[in-house]
Each structure stands twice: as structure tokens, then as C-alpha cells.
Amino acid sequence: MTEVAHDAQPQAQPPAQHAPEAADTVELLGLVAHLQHVAFNRLAEDARVAPSTAQQLELSRLAAAAVDRRDRVLARVVELGGEPERCLGAYARLLEDFDSRTQPSTWWERLLRSYVADGVSDDFCRIAASAVDDRSRALLLEVLDDAEHANLAVGELEAAGAQDEVLVSRLALWGRRLVGEALGVVQQAMSAHPALGRLVTRREAEARSAEEAAAAPAPEAPAAPEADGAAPAKLFGELTAEHTRRMSRLGLTA
Amino acid sequence: MTEVAHDAQPQAQPPAQHAPEAADTVELLGLVAHLQHVAFNRLAEDARVAPSTAQQLELSRLAAAAVDRRDRVLARVVELGGEPERCLGAYARLLEDFDSRTQPSTWWERLLRSYVADGVSDDFCRIAASAVDDRSRALLLEVLDDAEHANLAVGELEAAGAQDEVLVSRLALWGRRLVGEALGVVQQAMSAHPALGRLVTRREAEARSAEEAAAAPAPEAPAAPEADGAAPAKLFGELTAEHTRRMSRLGLTA
Numbered sequence: 001m002t003e004v005a006h007d008a009q010p011q012a013q014p015p016a017q018h019a020p021e022a023a024d025t026v027e028l029l030g031l032v033a034h035l036q037h038v039a040f041n042r043l044a045e046d047a048r049v050a051p052s053t054a055q056q057l058e059l060s061r062l063a064a065a066a067v068d069r070r071d072r073v074l075a076r077v078v079e080l081g082g083e084p085e086r087c088l089g090a091y092a093r094l095l096e097d098f099d100s101r102t103q104p105s106t107w108w109e110r111l112l113r114s115y116v117a118d119g120v121s122d123d124f125c126r127i128a129a130s131a132v133d134d135r136s137r138a139l140l141l142e143v144l145d146d147a148e149h150a151n152l153a154v155g156e157l158e159a160a161g162a163q164d165e166v167l168v169s170r171l172a173l174w175g176r177r178l179v180g181e182a183l184g185v186v187q188q189a190m191s192a193h194p195a196l197g198r199l200v201t202r203r204e205a206e207a208r209s210a211e212e213a214a215a216a217p218a219p220e221a222p223a224a225p226e227a228d229g230a231a232p233a234k235l236f237g238e239l240t241a242e243h244t245r246r247m248s249r250l251g252l253t254a
Numbered sequence: 255m256t257e258v259a260h261d262a263q264p265q266a267q268p269p270a271q272h273a274p275e276a277a278d279t280v281e282l283l284g285l286v287a288h289l290q291h292v293a294f295n296r297l298a299e300d301a302r303v304a305p306s307t308a309q310q311l312e313l314s315r316l317a318a319a320a321v322d323r324r325d326r327v328l329a330r331v332v333e334l335g336g337e338p339e340r341c342l343g344a345y346a347r348l349l350e351d352f353d354s355r356t357q358p359s360t361w362w363e364r365l366l367r368s369y370v371a372d373g374v375s376d377d378f379c380r381i382a383a384s385a386v387d388d389r390s391r392a393l394l395l396e397v398l399d400d401a402e403h404a405n406l407a408v409g410e411l412e413a414a415g416a417q418d419e420v421l422v423s424r425l426a427l428w429g430r431r432l433v434g435e436a437l438g439v440v441q442q443a444m445s446a447h448p449a450l451g452r453l454v455t456r457r458e459a460e461a462r463s464a465e466e467a468a469a470a471p472a473p474e475a476p477a478a479p480e481a482d483g484a485a486p487a488k489l490f491g492e493l494t495a496e497h498t499r500r501m502s503r504l505g506l507t508a
Contacts, residue, residue: 060321
């Protein structure tokens with residue numbers, strides 16, 4: 001596994017069965033760090049407007065934890081020879097459209113927005129992470145495994161929905177809008193950052209050859225990697241299925 | 255030293271030469287925790303609007319550190335039998351007037367506002383902390399000793415001022431307005447929270463008797479504590495002197 005950073009042409013990639021170049025990994029780390037930085041900003045704002053002191057305390061702690069996670073990811077970027085600020089900067093405008101199109105009008109819409117958006121983006125990053133080097137993957141899975149905010153959202157939304165059927169159906173509608181926008185962001189991210197598409201494709205190719213190896217004694221050839229930037233076949237199905245599962249945790253139909 | 259929390263009347267205080275009741279200490283801890291919580295909110299907002307990615311990273315780290323300090327202070331509140339949320343809630347409106355009267359119109363005014371306000375409030379809390387039990391005092395002095403944000407502000411303001419005399423004189427004026435408002439907040443805090451006045455008075459009384467003991471072989475009687483809520487004589491002189499010293503670090507006349 002090559003862990004030397006290089007500013008080389010993204011075209012000059014090894015075949016999909018090889019370990020990814022560090023540059024692709026750095027690009028995924030940059031995305032995760034950016035998302036944690038965004039989470040910090042959002043949680044800090046949530047903390048500021050939260051209705052009770054207890055919620056303010058809890059949300060500010062989650063905001064601080066996001067800073068810590070972001071910095072651990074950036075430390076790995078440095079280990080791989082990347083530049084933290086450039087890495088983050090590359091994603092600076094990624095969520096602009098999403099944010100402006102999904103302005104929440106209530107505290108519940110705000111909670112659900114984070115729950116849906118974080119769910120989709122964490123799932124995407126986990127999928128892409130399965131194609132990077134072991135240390136980076138272990139770090140990413142650990143960072144992405146944080147369910148504290150999700151649990152907080154589930155608790156509050158369940159409690160609120162239990163008493164209010166109108167709220168439940170409004171939130172179900174809101175959730176459908178959110179997931180559509182969130183999947184759009186995934187698509188944009190992959191087309192702006194071909195490295196992300198390569199990671200997802202490599203993982204799918206590996207899964208396919210593993211399946212084929214199990215099913216048939218001798219596959220004719222390893223599956224060809226899909227073109228850079230193309231939305232890999234299985235990805236959106238998986239993301240949607242996970243979203244549906246998360247919405248049903250809230251008693252909402254996706 | 256009594257470390258049992260009580261909801262007793264603030265009037266029923268022991269004489270100043272006694273160790274303070276835990277309730278007074280809890281009230282000071284509440285103030286410090288509140289100020290750290292406010293610092294978190296402010297630093298998080300600073301991080302969001304900071305001009306460069308490097309500043310965003312640095313300020314978000316300072317915001318996270320403020321959460322950690324606040325929580326350490328609240329843990330001590332719990333040890334002393336106090337209730338963290340009530341403690342914080344008691345100060346919820348303390349800075350409302352200050353904030354609305356000192357809206358910064360530039361990034362420099364914003365930096366200087368934090369520098370001046372934190373300087374004055376930290377000095378005040380350090381002074382009050384000298385009259386509490388050893389463990390609380392050690393914790394408070396450690397929490398209040400954080401100079402990272404001050405250093406950041408000094409660095410940026412010095413660099414900006416070195417090239418711009420108009421900015422320097424504007425900021426000097428702004429600093430004078432800020433310190434006036436900040437001292438007003440101290441006065442309000444002491445009149446709304448007599449416990450704070452008692453701590454400051456006790457510390458001054460102790461300092462006086464120590465001086466008298468050193469100067470004369472037998473003082474006639476220990477100095478009488480000042481009335482609750484009264485602004486103790488030396489306090490504002492000290493706060494102003496420290497402010498002047500801080501402004502001169504920036505090359506600004508106070």
C-alpha cells in the first residue's frame with residue numbers, strides 16, 4: 001500500500017483491484033473532516049437556540065466532540081502527506097445548496113434535517129471507507145460510528161410524534177424532501193471529486209469478485225471498474241435502504 | 255469548611271473571617287461556568303465567520319476547550335451539592351445588555367470585544383476565587399488561566415494595527431467603551447448575586463488584616479466586612495489597572 005502523498009494526475013490510477021493511492025484516501029478524509037466541521041457549526045447553532053439549558057449543555061458537548069473527531073481525521077491527513085486546510089477547503093461549498101433548500105422552520109424540522117443528512121452522509125463515507133488502507137478505515141469507521149446525536153434526535157422526535165399525528169405526517173413529508181436533497185449532494189460530491197467515485201467503485205468491484213469467487217470456481221476476469229464519476233449501481237439503493245430503516249426508527253414512513 | 259449545599263437565606267452568612275459557605279462558592283462556579291458557556295457560543299460564532307480556514311480551525315478548537323472547562327467547573331458544582339442547570343440559569347441574562355450595547359461592526363472590533371470582556375471577567379473571577387476552598391480555587395485559577403484566545407487576539411490586532419494608525423485610534427476608543435460596559439456588568443453581577451460581593455469583600459478583608467499584621471504588632475480589631483452588594487473599594491481600581499496593562503500589550507492607550 002502506497003502511503004506517499006503525491007500531487008499526481010488523478011487519471012493515472014492503478015487498476016481497481018490495487019490498494020488505493022493515498023491521494024484518494026486523503027480526499028475522503030477531507031470530506032469526513034469537512035462534514036465534522038459542518039456538524040460542529042450546526043450543533044453549536046443548535047446549542048445556542050435549544051429550548052432548555054439541559055439541551056444547550058448536551059448539544060454543545062456534541063459540538064466539541066465533532067471538533068475532536070475532525071482534528072483526528074485531519075491528523076491522519078497530515079500522516080498521509082496531505083494539507084488539512086486545502087483538504088477542507090475543497091469541500092467548502094458542498095452543502096451550500098442543501099442548506100439553502102432545506103431551511104427548517106421548527107425545532108423538529110431542524111432535528112430531523114440533521115438526522116437524515118448525517119445518516120446519508122455517514123453511510124456514504126462508510127461505504128467509501130471500505131476501500132482505503134486499514135489505519136484510515138479504522139479511524140473513519142470509529143469517527144462515523146458516533147450515534148449520540150442520532151439517539152438524541154430519535155428520543156426527542158419520538159416523544160414529540162407520540163402526541164401529535166399531524167406533526168408525524170408533516171415530518172414524514174419533510175424527511176422525503178430531505179433525503180432527495182441529501183442524495184443529490186452525494187451525486188454532486190462524486191462528480192466534483194472523482195476520487196470518491198473511485199473508492200466506491202473499487203469497493204463494489206471487490207464485493208463483486210468476492211461474490212463471483214464464492215459462486216463460480218473461476219471467474220473469467222475481474223469486473224471492470226466503472227468510469228470515474230459515474231454513480232455506482234448499488235450505491236443509491238443502499239443509501240435509500242438505510243434511510244428507510246432510519247425513518248422507521250422514528251415511526252415515519254420514508 | 256462546610257461543603258454541604260444549602261438553599262438557605264443569603265443573609266444568614268457567617269462573619270467574613272470564616273471560610274465561605276459552599277453556597278457562595280457554587281454561585282461563583284456558576285458564574286465561571288456561564289462565562290465559559292458564553293465563550294463557547296461566541297467562539298463558535300467567531301469560527302463560523304472567521305475569514306480563513308486556519309482561523310476557523312483554531313477558533314473551533316477554542317470553542318471546544320471552553321465546553322471542556324465549563325464542564326469541569328460544573329462537575330465541581332455537583333461535588334459541592336449544587337445543581338448545574340440552576341447555577342447556569344441564574345446568569346442567563348447577565349450579558350444581554352452588554353451584548354446589545356457592544357455590537358462589533360468589524361472583525362477587529364469583535365476580537366477586541368472578547369479580549370476586553372474576557373480580561374475583565376476573568377480578573378474579577380480570579381479575585382473572587384481567592385476566597386473559596388482550596389480545591390475550587392485551584393480549579394478556577396486553572397480554568398481562568400487560559401490565554402490562548404487572548405494571545406490569538408493580541409497577535410492579530412498587533413499585526414493589523416502596525417499598518418493602520420486610524421484603526422489603532424478607533425480601537426483605542428472602542429476599548430474604552432468596552433471596559434466601561436464590562437465594569438458595569440461586574441457591578442450588576444454583584445448586586446444581583448450578593449454571594450459574589452461577599453467573596454470579594456472577604457478577600458479584601460483578609461488582605462487588609464494580613465497587611466496590618468505585617469505593619470503593626472497588634473491591630474485593634476479585624477476590619478469589618480463591607481455591606482453585601484456594595485462595590486468593594488479596591489476592586490474596580492484593580493480591574494481597571496489590569497485592563498490598562500492588557501491594552502498596552504496591544505499598543506493601545508486605555
